[in-house]
Amino acid sequence: VTRVAVIGAGSWGTAVAALAASHAEHEVVLWAREPTLAAAIDRSHENATYLPGIFLPASLRSTSELLEAARDAEVFVMGVPSHGFRPVLVALAPAIPVDAAIVSLCKGVEQETLQTMTQVVADVLPDHARGSIGVLTGPNLAREVAEGQPTAAVVAFTDEVVATRLQQIFMTATFRVYTNPDVVGCEIAGAAKNVIAIAAGIAAGLGYGDNTKATLITRGLAELARLGVALDGEPLTFSGLAGMGDLVATCTSEKSRNRTVGFQLGLGRTLDEIITEMKMVAEGVKSTSAIVAIANAAGVEMPIASAVAAVLDGSGRVDELVPALMLRRATAEHRPSV
């Protein structure tokens, strides 16, 4: 029996907990911050707040006590948004064995430190083996995974043994998990794609069509890959599920929260209005300025991300974004200098 602690009962944490709990040989405990939510999940086998209508495995337990969730766990799945990631991990740290695997589900960057989530883990747990710290990522809209839609995903760990073990833990008949040793590439792709999705949403909200959408996604992948490679990611990651796959899903799905934020901005609403109404966090809203700061530090140009950052901080207008990105001077598509 392998005990798995899933920390965070949002839609994706809950869906991943259900995947792991679908195997009889796993004992899975889902930590929810709200005691009432934990009790409801435990009692009704449904997360009516974040994943309504999905029946969860009867064996999946839920608690709001961090250390109870952590007890005897060998695998820790961190389903906490970037702004709450570090404090939760600090509280959890004493209960994490040195040989545990730590899997981040969070596709964001810590605003204050500009660290990715695995860097935050390494910062909080400096003695933890780096090969046991990684991510689960890919084109994985939570609700579709929970409904059993055929989905492909990536577990990225530098230690291949750990990766293969986690592959087995999450894999089901409809959720196919591939391994990839490129942790940093997968994390940068996951965080930066949310920024591009905001841009794609803005374009859709303004009434731009499929040609514009496809061009933004294409150029978005190019800038996301430039950043990832500058930070020592592998080029292949960006053309795979964690890169292009997740980008396409997020930029074209009406279920994507980040695209939805952009879409509402494109319709002319303010960021404050939009965020107030959303039950869940859109990571891109918080990560955009951090991604741009990382890119600037690395000397990488990210025109789409910079334009989104300007819209979010109020210095740019949504109706300027698409013309500025689409109608630049025509040239050769692949210049030697780029």
Place this chain on the structure above:
Amino acid sequence: VTRVAVIGAGSWGTAVAALAASHAEHEVVLWAREPTLAAAIDRSHENATYLPGIFLPASLRSTSELLEAARDAEVFVMGVPSHGFRPVLVALAPAIPVDAAIVSLCKGVEQETLQTMTQVVADVLPDHARGSIGVLTGPNLAREVAEGQPTAAVVAFTDEVVATRLQQIFMTATFRVYTNPDVVGCEIAGAAKNVIAIAAGIAAGLGYGDNTKATLITRGLAELARLGVALDGEPLTFSGLAGMGDLVATCTSEKSRNRTVGFQLGLGRTLDEIITEMKMVAEGVKSTSAIVAIANAAGVEMPIASAVAAVLDGSGRVDELVPALMLRRATAEHRPSV
């Protein structure tokens, strides 16, 4: 004054003719096979059959006489589907000067010969300079271009001087044209993406969601790039507008004909029923078996294209396609052998 002959008055040929005719220094003649259509375009400045509701430039003339369209033309734009491409070109050949530029708009492969359209041109006109034979391609849904939606496109010619000249001919304030010397890569991408779009349409018609769609597009680009590189295309082409851009547009737009054919197949209709109802050609229907044959000859595996070919020739069932492609044995994402 540059005279431009656009051969073929389907939606894309008409839209491209309108782009070129928007410049005062071009005289553009659009050839329509049907005399009544040519006369109607000439009279009403609208192609009510293929691009209804779009006002065409008053200077754009139309004729059903091939040699009248060709008279004094320096640029020939071939907007004819793959199955009619060769006979029209043979009829046109005596009127094409040796130094004319020939631009294919067709994203297909000739079924009998397995030749791309520029190869057909070179076959029909063996003495024509190869550097003056190329394509206009990219994520370019005709109706959106005609409506002035911001769009990016690629002209691919091996001769950079010719490419730059055509860039100026097609470019407008909302249609941005980039040059790319990789003719074969652009052509293979353009033809193969229609096959992947049929697969994406099938998945949507069967009710599969955005995770599946994004995974099919990601794997589709990988197999399309494998084929293109095996045929001496440039890897960068496939991550650019002619590759990923066009693939994403075609696989995610409800305006795409090839996706529509797949969608209807996914709903359970027969290919005969679907084709009978369509006014315009879906190139992927004809090109799929040719693409698979080209891949087999090159020793390149294309599982998605092969699955689509099986559905189209009746040897495979639509409800088997997605599970067969999505639920294969999990492994490392990027194997050294691939």
